[in-house]
Amino acid sequence: MPLTHIALRSGRPESYRMSICDGVHRAMSETFNVPENNDFLIITEHEAANFRYDATYLGVARSDDLVFIQITANNTRNVEQKKALFQRIAQLLSEDPGLRPEDVFISLVEVERENWSLGHGLAQYA
Structure with a gap:
């Protein structure tokens, strides 16, 4: 049950923003086994x-096209799955909408399953 926050500089068209959403969701489906309808x-x-942002932190040359992607998800994935997710997001976003991999900044926040309420005030995963 990932919840993803994407932050970018203003002024991009809706199609650009939707391509980012689609690429991130596709990468999560392919590498984290996120169902297609789990789209938040x-x-x-x-x-x-x-x-x-720092334009050169850790030797990564970032530009004003930088996109911050913060994914909050259950802490059920291993290191290999996390690496695969990061690589796949960067790959898909370089294909569409054409982001440079250097401009894809990803943060994964892991939480326990019982920390979600998806509606009705219930802890559906507890």
């Missing part, structure tokens, strides 16, 4: 003054 992604756009 939020996009926020930010003006330049509200979107800060």
